Amino acid sequence: MSRVADVAAATLAAHGVRLAFGMPGGEVVTFVDALASADIRFVLARNETAAAMMAAGASTLGGAPGLLVTTLGPGLANAVNGIADAAQEHIPLIVVSGVVERGVRSRYTHQIVDHAALLRPLVKASFEIESAGVAATVRRAIHLATTPPYGPVHLDLAPDTAALATTEPMPKRAPRTTVAAIDARHAAIDTLRGRLGKAVRPLVIAGFDTVRLGGPNGSAARNGDTRGVLARLAARGVPVLTTYKAKGALDERLSNALGAAGLSPLADGVLKPLVAAADLVLLVGYDPIEMRPGWLDPFADPDIVVELTRHPVDHGMHLAGTTILADPLEVLAAVEKGLSEHRFWQGGEPAAAKAELARLFAPPSSWGPHAVVDGLAAALPDDAVVTVDSGAHRILFSQRYPARRPLSVLQSSGWCTMGSAIPLAIGAKLAAPRQPVVALLGDGGLEMTLGELATLRDAGLPVVVVVLQDESLALIELKQAKAGLALAGVRLGATRFEAVAEAFGGTGVRVADAASFEAAVRAGLSRDAFTVIVCEIEASDYVDRI
Missing domain, CATH: 3.40.50.1220 (TPP-binding domain)
Structure with missing residues (x-):
């Protein structure tokens, strides 16, 4: 006998979903179990917002809707930044969250928040999966998420409902979608x-x-x-x-x-x-x-x-x-x-x-962020994907890096959130495992998402992580200086990221010249596990150059 959760998971699988990202809680364990039965791989992230961005990377390269799974209350609340990213980046994202059981809703208050109200400004719709019409509800969510403009749709699933036995048939495949061609004589x-x-x-x-x-x-x-x-x-x-x-x-x-x-x-x-x-x-x-x-x-x-x-x-x-x-x-x-x-x-x-x-974006010296961008252009094959975090380096990279094909650069550009590069890289590599994937970010962005190095390790993903370490939130520092303000809240300590990478089970390399960097990238692409390449630069390298 199938469970409600099984029908929901099978409906997602019928629409091409093969990857789910999130952090499990007691309220979603049945659904996570159902995902496995539907041959949907659940990837454990270290943060729900990062999980949403992993789903975005997987959806962008894989084509199917992204799938984010969170527990109730704080789990879903912690994903809000990632869901907002999907809303403004037009990512078709299905958000499945646990919710307190119906029998105690009128009395129980622990970790309770109105999920639909919390997400209302960010999602195209919010539904609860009930014990009847399970496939229809999930299909409706997928249709909304994948109807332009793409965006996130939220589904609540209570644990008692998820475990209920159901006679509803298991979906085998999604109905075919046809798109009429425009008449060239129009x-x-x-x-x-x-x-x-x-x-x-x-x-x-x-x-x-x-x-x-x-x-x-x-x-x-x-x-x-x-x-x-x-x-x-x-x-x-x-x-x-x-x-x-x-x-x-x-x-x-x-x-x-x-x-x-x-x-x-x-x-x-x-x-x-x-x-x-x-x-x-x-x-x-x-x-x-x-x-x-x-x-x-x-x-x-x-x-x-x-x-x-x-x-x-x-x-x-x-x-x-x-x-x-x-x-x-x-x-x-x-x-x-x-x-x-x-x-x-x-x-x-x-x-x-x-x-x-x-001329304007030509390298001002033999080493610095310009040399890093040029080194990536020289070392990466045509099928490589680069994910880029927000910051001064993203502006320089986006102006100087010669993208060769569609979807070879992934970034949060409408929402412009920090902490997106590694999660996007994880999702991209899982969706397209044969393509080389490089994440480019600053030291502030890496410290924000350090835990996802463990996700790279546990998922066995040979992603190359390039961190530009200038010990500063450089873009904000530039804006403070331009406004004639004193620097405040932008300086960072000198973390030894190469040692952190080794502690997480990867390879760590520190470089300070162009030749060493390009060699490190090529070596990282040949490894079976992740690599972190730390590039020592100066925040002043961006002044009047972006």
């Missing part, structure tokens, strides 16, 4: 093709929706020739900018691939004048949640802005004269097909901008 396509053909200075800003290949709904537009449309437009002279999370939508080594925008004042000084000079702006799968206030109303005229998106997003950053609701890359591919053969930006402005960006 009037909106013809109109946009005509506008692009007449433009002199068209420009593309691509967002995360362009790189979420093979997404949870299995859209056919994520396969086939649509992925090359950005390269074909760039070859015609159209400059392509991306948000930080969309790095790699276009190989950034190509001409007219101008890299990431939105967080670097140094880059903004080059990119924003180019955007302002455009006579047609195509926003492709773009959500301005990643952009900073400097990107408020950056376009010369709202009427030249055409938004291509599967779903409208709520913001007040700018206006768009036209919005086409469809798969953005599929629309762009239909528009590009049959476009007249002529080149854009005859004045060479995109090439000049790319050269100026290269």
